[in-house]
Amino acid sequence: MDMSQYRDLFISESREHLRSLSDLIVALEKDACDKDTINSLFRTAHSIKGMAASMGYGAIADLAHKMEDLMDRVRKGTLVYDTGAADLLLEGTDFLEVMINDVECEAAGECDISGLVERIAGYSSKEALATVSRPGKAEATGPEKISLLYQAESPHAMREGETQQTVRVRTSVLDSLINTTGELITNKHRLMNIGREAGSERLDGAIGELTRLLRELHNEVMSVRMMPFATITDRFPRLIRDLAKKSGKEVVFEIAGSEIELDRGIIEGLSDPLIHILRNAVDHGLEPAPERLAVGKAPTGKIRLTTCREKDRVIIVIEDDGRGMDPATLIAHATAKGLIKPEEGWMMSPQDAFMLTCIPGFSTAGEVTDVSGRGVGMDAVRSAVQSLGGSLAIESEVGKGSRIILSLPLTIAIINVLLAAAATLTIAVPVTNILRTVELRRSVISSQGKQKVFHMGEEAVPLLSLNRIFGLPLTRLTGDVIPVFVTEMKGRKVGLVVDRFLGQQEVFIKPLGRPLAKLKGLAGGAILGDGESVFILDMANLV
Amino acid sequence: MKDGTKRLLIFNVQERRYALGLQDVAEVMEPPPTFPIPRAPGWFKGVMNFHGSLVSVLDLAKFLKIGSAVRPGKVLVLDRCIASLALMVDRVETIVSDDNVLGEVAGSEPMVAKVLNTADGEVKLLAVEALLAELEETMNREV
Known part of the structure; x- marks a missing residue:
C-alpha cells in the first residue's frame, strides 16, 4: 500500500505530539508525582510509536517505544522521575525531531539511536530518590536544581466527549485566502473611486454593502489564520531549562496567556525575538544564586512571560527579578562607545536610557558584560518587532x-496606513508606527545646533525631512503649518516632515520580491484603489 | 520542434543583440505606467502593477552602462519564480529554437553567460542570476 499520501499527516501530527512531549517532560519535573502528567507523557510517546510503526518508520517507533517503556516504569512506581530521566526523555525528543525532519526531507536516516535506546532502557537512579521523594524541599536544594512552573493549559488536549469538528488545512491555503481578501479590498477602493466620479446613488449603495461583506470576510479569514501563542511558547520551558542548566542558575519560569491567539504571520515572526529576550534574561538579567543570596534575594530567579489582549493589540511582557539596569551606567557605556553625545546623555530619561540597549553597536559579541549583555541582539529584536507593526518598551529597576x-x-497582512506625499512619491506609514501626527506652526520650531527640533511636552523631538532621507527635491512648504508625523527610530522619537498628508487607508501589504526586497527602509508595497503603487515604510531600518 | 528543445527570446538594447531563455520570461508587454521607488538606483524606472503584483522595472541599457532604453520599447517581465523584475529593452527581435545556435563561447562581460553564434550573427545570452545578484548588491549604494 502506498503510504506516501499519509506522510504529511504523520509529520504534522508527530510534531504536535513532540511539542506536548517537551512541555510535559519539563512540567513533570515540577511535580514528579503528578499522575495526569505521567499518563499524558506515556500516552504521547505511545501515540508517536503507533503512528511511526504503521508508517514503517522503524527507528522512530523503536525510540518512542523505549521512551514509553521508561514512562511505564515511572507510572508503575518502579522508577523515580528525576532530572536524569527528564534529560534522557528530552534527548529522545530531540532525536525524534531530527528523524521526523529527515522523513520530511526524504533524507536517508543517519541518526544512530542505539546508544540512547540503551541508556533509556537501562536507566535507573537511586541518587534521585532522595531529591524527588521530598518535593517540598526540592526548590531550595543544590545549584543543579532547576524548577519550572508551567501554568498554561496544553492547547493540544481535547476535552472528553468533545466532537472534533475541524479539518486540517494547508497553511498555503490560508495565505492564499488572505491574499484574495486583500485583492478584494484593493478593488473595493477602486470601485469607491469610480463611484465618486460617477455620482451614482445605486453604485454607492452597492459599494456600501460590498464594504460590509468584505469586513465580514476579512474577520472570518483572519480568525482562521489565528494560532494560539502556545504554538511558540510550548518550547520555552525547555529552552529556559537548558539555558539555566548551562549557566548554573536556578530559574522558575512562568507562562500566562498562552491561549491568546495571533495571526500566524506574527506568531512566526515572534519566535526568534522572544528567544533572544529570554536568553538575555537568563544569561545577563538573573544573578547566580550566591549573588542573589548576598543581596537578600531568594536563590531561585524568576522569569515570567505574560500575554494579554488590549483592544486590537496583544501585549507580551517578559519580566525577571534579576539585577535590573542602571540608566546612568547605560548612558555612560553608550557615550564611551560614541553612540550618543555626552550632552544627549545628560538630557536622557530613564526610559530612553533603557532603549539604548537596542541601538546597533551597544553590545558587540566578545565584549559582553553585565552592562552590555542585556543588549545582545536587541537591535535585531526591536527591528523584528517593528517590522511586525509592533513596538518595544523597557522598564527596569536596579536590584529589582x-x-x-x-x-x-x-494581524499584519491587511493594515491601516497613513498616506503622505513626499515630492513625487506617495508613501504609506503603518498607523501602528505613528505616535502622533501634528501640523506644526513655524514658530514652535527651534534649533539645537544644526538640528531643528520641536517640543512634545518637555521632550525636544528632532525633525527630519522624508524628502531628504529619500534624496528627493525639498519642497518649499508655503503654508502656515508643516505636516509632521512622530515616530520612533532606533529607540528615539523623531518627527518626519512630509509635503502633505493624504489620508488613512486600509491596504493589503504585498511583498517586494527580488531584487527590491533588499532595499533598506521599505517593509513592502501596496496598490491603492486608483492603481497607484505605494511603498510601506519600515521605520526600524529607514535611516 | 523536437521535445526538450529550448527557445530563446532575442531582443535589442542599444543596437546590441541579447537573449533570454523563453521559459524565464512570463510576458512581453508595452511599457506600463510606473511609480517611483524611493532610494532605488537610477537604473530602476519604477515599479509596475503586474496582475496585482508589484514588479520593478529595470532600464537594462542604463544598468549595463550602454546608454538608456529607447522609447517606446518593450518590457520583458521575468517569471515570478525567478524575480519580481521586468527588463525594459528597445525591441523584441524574434523567438528562435536553440537548434539555430551554431556555436557558443563563454561570455566575457559580467552579465553575459554565453555568446551564441546564430545565422543572423552573435547574441549575448543574459546571465539572469548574475544580473539579480548585482542588482541586489548595488541596491543600497548611492548611484
Whole structure:
C-alpha cells in the first residue's frame, strides 16, 4: 500500500505530539508525582510509536517505544522521575525531531539511536530518590536544581466527549485566502473611486454593502489564520531549562496567556525575538544564586512571560527579578562607545536610557558584560518587532529586575496606513508606527545646533525631512503649518516632515520580491484603489 | 520542434543583440505606467502593477552602462519564480529554437553567460542570476 499520501499527516501530527512531549517532560519535573502528567507523557510517546510503526518508520517507533517503556516504569512506581530521566526523555525528543525532519526531507536516516535506546532502557537512579521523594524541599536544594512552573493549559488536549469538528488545512491555503481578501479590498477602493466620479446613488449603495461583506470576510479569514501563542511558547520551558542548566542558575519560569491567539504571520515572526529576550534574561538579567543570596534575594530567579489582549493589540511582557539596569551606567557605556553625545546623555530619561540597549553597536559579541549583555541582539529584536507593526518598551529597576514589553497588532497582512506625499512619491506609514501626527506652526520650531527640533511636552523631538532621507527635491512648504508625523527610530522619537498628508487607508501589504526586497527602509508595497503603487515604510531600518 | 528543445527570446538594447531563455520570461508587454521607488538606483524606472503584483522595472541599457532604453520599447517581465523584475529593452527581435545556435563561447562581460553564434550573427545570452545578484548588491549604494 502506498503510504506516501499519509506522510504529511504523520509529520504534522508527530510534531504536535513532540511539542506536548517537551512541555510535559519539563512540567513533570515540577511535580514528579503528578499522575495526569505521567499518563499524558506515556500516552504521547505511545501515540508517536503507533503512528511511526504503521508508517514503517522503524527507528522512530523503536525510540518512542523505549521512551514509553521508561514512562511505564515511572507510572508503575518502579522508577523515580528525576532530572536524569527528564534529560534522557528530552534527548529522545530531540532525536525524534531530527528523524521526523529527515522523513520530511526524504533524507536517508543517519541518526544512530542505539546508544540512547540503551541508556533509556537501562536507566535507573537511586541518587534521585532522595531529591524527588521530598518535593517540598526540592526548590531550595543544590545549584543543579532547576524548577519550572508551567501554568498554561496544553492547547493540544481535547476535552472528553468533545466532537472534533475541524479539518486540517494547508497553511498555503490560508495565505492564499488572505491574499484574495486583500485583492478584494484593493478593488473595493477602486470601485469607491469610480463611484465618486460617477455620482451614482445605486453604485454607492452597492459599494456600501460590498464594504460590509468584505469586513465580514476579512474577520472570518483572519480568525482562521489565528494560532494560539502556545504554538511558540510550548518550547520555552525547555529552552529556559537548558539555558539555566548551562549557566548554573536556578530559574522558575512562568507562562500566562498562552491561549491568546495571533495571526500566524506574527506568531512566526515572534519566535526568534522572544528567544533572544529570554536568553538575555537568563544569561545577563538573573544573578547566580550566591549573588542573589548576598543581596537578600531568594536563590531561585524568576522569569515570567505574560500575554494579554488590549483592544486590537496583544501585549507580551517578559519580566525577571534579576539585577535590573542602571540608566546612568547605560548612558555612560553608550557615550564611551560614541553612540550618543555626552550632552544627549545628560538630557536622557530613564526610559530612553533603557532603549539604548537596542541601538546597533551597544553590545558587540566578545565584549559582553553585565552592562552590555542585556543588549545582545536587541537591535535585531526591536527591528523584528517593528517590522511586525509592533513596538518595544523597557522598564527596569536596579536590584529589582527588568520588564520588556512588546505591543503587537493581531494581524499584519491587511493594515491601516497613513498616506503622505513626499515630492513625487506617495508613501504609506503603518498607523501602528505613528505616535502622533501634528501640523506644526513655524514658530514652535527651534534649533539645537544644526538640528531643528520641536517640543512634545518637555521632550525636544528632532525633525527630519522624508524628502531628504529619500534624496528627493525639498519642497518649499508655503503654508502656515508643516505636516509632521512622530515616530520612533532606533529607540528615539523623531518627527518626519512630509509635503502633505493624504489620508488613512486600509491596504493589503504585498511583498517586494527580488531584487527590491533588499532595499533598506521599505517593509513592502501596496496598490491603492486608483492603481497607484505605494511603498510601506519600515521605520526600524529607514535611516 | 523536437521535445526538450529550448527557445530563446532575442531582443535589442542599444543596437546590441541579447537573449533570454523563453521559459524565464512570463510576458512581453508595452511599457506600463510606473511609480517611483524611493532610494532605488537610477537604473530602476519604477515599479509596475503586474496582475496585482508589484514588479520593478529595470532600464537594462542604463544598468549595463550602454546608454538608456529607447522609447517606446518593450518590457520583458521575468517569471515570478525567478524575480519580481521586468527588463525594459528597445525591441523584441524574434523567438528562435536553440537548434539555430551554431556555436557558443563563454561570455566575457559580467552579465553575459554565453555568446551564441546564430545565422543572423552573435547574441549575448543574459546571465539572469548574475544580473539579480548585482542588482541586489548595488541596491543600497548611492548611484
